[in-house]
Amino acid sequence: MKKHWWKILSGCLLLYTVIIGFLGDVPSMAILNESIRNLYFHVTMWFAMMILLIVSLVNSIKYLGAFNLKSDIIAEESARVATLFGVLGLITGMVWAKYTWGAWWVNDVQLNGAAATMLVYAAYFLLRNSMEDEQKRARISAVYSIFAFAMMIVFIIILPRMTDSLHPGKGGNPGFSSYDLDHRLRLVFYPAVIGWTLLGVWIMNLRIRLKNLNNRIESK
Amino acid sequence: MLTKLPLLLFVFMLSLVLTASAQNGIDMADTMRSSGKIYVVVAVAAIVMIGILVYLAVLDRKISALEKKIKDKS
Numbered sequence: 001m002k003k004h005w006w007k008i009l010s011g012c013l014l015l016y017t018v019i020i021g022f023l024g025d026v027p028s029m030a031i032l033n034e035s036i037r038n039l040y041f042h043v044t045m046w047f048a049m050m051i052l053l054i055v056s057l058v059n060s061i062k063y064l065g066a067f068n069l070k071s072d073i074i075a076e077e078s079a080r081v082a083t084l085f086g087v088l089g090l091i092t093g094m095v096w097a098k099y100t101w102g103a104w105w106v107n108d109v110q111l112n113g114a115a116a117t118m119l120v121y122a123a124y125f126l127l128r129n130s131m132e133d134e135q136k137r138a139r140i141s142a143v144y145s146i147f148a149f150a151m152m153i154v155f156i157i158i159l160p161r162m163t164d165s166l167h168p169g170k171g172g173n174p175g176f177s178s179y180d181l182d183h184r185l186r187l188v189f190y191p192a193v194i195g196w197t198l199l200g201v202w203i204m205n206l207r208i209r210l211k212n213l214n215n216r217i218e219s220k
Numbered sequence: 221m222l223t224k225l226p227l228l229l230f231v232f233m234l235s236l237v238l239t240a241s242a243q244n245g246i247d248m249a250d251t252m253r254s255s256g257k258i259y260v261v262v263a264v265a266a267i268v269m270i271g272i273l274v275y276l277a278v279l280d281r282k283i284s285a286l287e288k289k290i291k292d293k294s
Contacts, residue, residue: 007277
């Protein structure tokens with residue numbers, strides 16, 4: 001139980017999100033109507049992605065410091081789960097956009113930036129695949145990972161705030177947070193972020209353990 | 221007792237959030253709520269969530285078994 005408490009917490013928080021997310025009270029806003037509940041699913045995907053990318057960045061830097069392959073494995077797997085969340089964020093965003101803005105995609109800074117970020121991280125995995133030698137692969141992909149993170153910050157956070165954007169929170173639109181995210185939303189949103197992030201960590205943990213097992217079997 | 225804590229937390233938070241929503245002219249899914257269909261939505265979403273969590277738990281257990289096997293062998 002000591003090892004697994006956070007997995008159970010993740011499950012509880014996610015079940016809470018899914019149940020109260022639909023039953024709970026939300027502010028009535030024009031155009032959005034009930035879809036404001038997507039906050040607990042779409043926005044949380046990006047938050048979870050961010051947290052996991054920070055994990056990846058930290059481990060990339062750690063690898064460059066000590067050249068311990070363990071850090072490299074964590075850097076790769078956290079980036080992998082982060083990319084999964086990013087893709088899910090894009091897809092859920094597209095569905096939300098279709099029914100609120102009227103189109104699956106608009107030529108918008110935030111959207112294009114998010115898509116570009118996913119491409120940047122897809123390139124990270126391609127780069128890793130192109131190299132056989134473990135240490136070389138770890139070193140080069142760690143350096144790339146640091147640049148990739150910087151690009152992500154630029155594409156997702158900096159650029160959209162500098163120009164006009166349709167997306168809430170960017171380009172002069174009030175984000176759900178800027179006029180004090182309604183406390184009813186916060187009550188589900190914060191636990192949801194933690195729940196989804198912990199789920200990502202769980203998936204990452206399983207992948208890493210599987211990888212370590214395979215390595216151990218192969219090296220025998 | 222400690223294992224009951226998540227459930228307790230859940231019930232507590234449930235009681236905080238279930239309040240009546242006000243009508244102010246903006247269409248919300250009140251028909252879904254009044255006809256009880258909202259519970260269908262909740263049930264579906266909960267089933268999907270539980271399915272994913274159970275899958276992860278099973279996978280976790282399989283990997284733990286493998287790790288133990290390899291540790292015992294060496």
